[in-house]
Amino acid sequence: MKKLFPKKQRPNKKLLLAGAGHAHIGLLRRLARKRLDTLQEVEVSVITEHPQTIYSGMLPGWMASHYKRSEISIDIAALCRRAGVTLIQRPIIAVDADTQTVITFKDAKNAKDERFDYELLSLNTGADTDMTWLNTDGLVNEDLIDKDLADKNLKNTVIPVRPIFNFVEQWQQILKQAEQVSDYKVAVVGSGAAATELVMAAQFALQQINPSHQAYLVCGEQLLSGFDAGFRSRVIKQLQRRNIEIIYERAKGLAGGKLATSKQTLAADATIAATGVMGSAWAAQTNLETVDKGFIAVNDKQQSTSHDNVFAVGDVASRVDREMAHSGVHAVFGGKVEADNLLAYLVGDKLKSYRPKNRTLYLLACGDKYAIGSWGNFSAQGCWIWYLKRYIDKRFVNAK
Ligand SMILES: Cc1cc2nc3c(=O)[nH]c(=O)nc-3n(C[C@H](O)[C@H](O)[C@H](O)COP(=O)(O)OP(=O)(O)OC[C@H]3O[C@@H](n4cnc5c(N)ncnc54)[C@H](O)[C@@H]3O)c2cc1C
Numbered sequence: 001m002k003k004l005f006p007k008k009q010r011p012n013k014k015l016l017l018a019g020a021g022h023a024h025i026g027l028l029r030r031l032a033r034k035r036l037d038t039l040q041e042v043e044v045s046v047i048t049e050h051p052q053t054i055y056s057g058m059l060p061g062w063m064a065s066h067y068k069r070s071e072i073s074i075d076i077a078a079l080c081r082r083a084g085v086t087l088i089q090r091p092i093i094a095v096d097a098d099t100q101t102v103i104t105f106k107d108a109k110n111a112k113d114e115r116f117d118y119e120l121l122s123l124n125t126g127a128d129t130d131m132t133w134l135n136t137d138g139l140v141n142e143d144l145i146d147k148d149l150a151d152k153n154l155k156n157t158v159i160p161v162r163p164i165f166n167f168v169e170q171w172q173q174i175l176k177q178a179e180q181v182s183d184y185k186v187a188v189v190g191s192g193a194a195a196t197e198l199v200m201a202a203q204f205a206l207q208q209i210n211p212s213h214q215a216y217l218v219c220g221e222q223l224l225s226g227f228d229a230g231f232r233s234r235v236i237k238q239l240q241r242r243n244i245e246i247i248y249e250r251a252k253g254l255a256g257g258k259l260a261t262s263k264q265t266l267a268a269d270a271t272i273a274a275t276g277v278m279g280s281a282w283a284a285q286t287n288l289e290t291v292d293k294g295f296i297a298v299n300d301k302q303q304s305t306s307h308d309n310v311f312a313v314g315d316v317a318s319r320v321d322r323e324m325a326h327s328g329v330h331a332v333f334g335g336k337v338e339a340d341n342l343l344a345y346l347v348g349d350k351l352k353s354y355r356p357k358n359r360t361l362y363l364l365a366c367g368d369k370y371a372i373g374s375w376g377n378f379s380a381q382g383c384w385i386w387y388l389k390r391y392i393d394k395r396f397v398n399a400k
Helices: 022-033 056-063 076-083 147-157 164-180 193-209 229-241 281-285 328-347 383-398
Strands: 013-018 042-048 052-054 073-075 086-089 092-096 101-105 113-117 120-123 158-160 185-189 214-218 251-255 258-261 265-267 270-273 295-298 310-312 317-319 361-365 371-375 378-382
Touching: 013 022, 013 328, 022 042, 022 076, 022 120, 022 328, 042 076, 052 076, 052 164, 056 164, 056 193, 056 383, 073 076, 076 086, 092 281, 120 328, 158 164, 164 193, 164 270, 185 193, 185 265, 193 214, 193 229, 193 361, 229 371, 229 378, 295 310, 310 328, 361 383, 371 383, 378 383
Parallel strands: 013 042, 013 120, 042 086, 120 310, 158 270, 185 214, 185 270, 295 317
Antiparallel strands: 052 073, 092 101, 101 113, 251 258, 258 265, 361 371, 371 378
């Protein structure tokens, strides 16, 4: 393949990294270790909302007080300095791929927008929590809850786990409230691994404050679908051992401290949603091709299906050629391939495919220093798995 920009004639180019997710952290670390020839005449910038990225894998451990906040945060500002990359700390609100512009709020107070142009764009902004799970559509018994109020208040009353930065602030408020009363209830809504980790972390933390506080899980018809049956049964046993009620009903709105399911209302002083992901809000304001619930459509090279000079990886993107879960594992491993492809694109080299492995290691923390691991059909549990998880997570957060 002919090189678009042979090294010597290559013009100054702008590579914009949007979001400081797993993939961009990997690329920045690579640049901090070694300045790459390919980027010699390329201006590289990162636009991200916060100067730190909180590592989701350690979030339940932080909720349960096993880690300090600093231990689960990756300092993006320091990383950019080490990598010699400009940091633009602003939230992205839109991407116009036809004019090659990323639009951000200037700052949260005066809400003026600012535009950044690029020749090559990489998107790694993660995703938002899919709250549609909790709206009252299909609520059979409308006497259970004030439907209009529940739908109107959905965004104010339910605490989504994403964006994680906001969740961290809200969890601290939950703990403060729990300290003031003798009977506090937290509902976690969701049926995936994140929801089960969150409910066990919440139960552990609440019961340190007062043993009569309680967390429970509202998970719809099935818990952990897609996981091996042995793993699922281990998780359910651990939930039961921790006295966490599992309600196999679909949550249908929250109003006036009542969480409705299709059959009953449940008391909830706070409700956390870990109900899967949907595209980030900015993805509703883009002319990039999107699929499903607002994810950027990408091919096997993690390249936008509508605009060649845009790549996307991690939760922000959906592959059009295969089913692939939105998970940190794909953000990391897909991110390595995507970074290589950005560099290859700059010099007109051949792009690589990201082919995920058939099996991935999943380690699920149970609140206390105990965890369950799954690798294909094999699963195991114990304190040693928690320490293994801690070792792997710390290695990721502290990597240089
Ligand atoms: C509790 C919990 C535990 C989990 N555990 C695991 C696990 O053990 N293994 C696993 O594989 N997956 C796990 N996941 C899923 C995993 O967290 C996600 O799949 C992963 O974080 C996606 O990574 P990412 O790089 O796409 O984006 P993220 O890690 O979400 O990073 C996105 C970045 O973009 C920035 N950003 C977002 N929006 C904007 C904007 N508008 N403007 C500017 N910047 C923006 C953010 O501040 C952040 O820096 C877990 C999820 C949760 C909630």
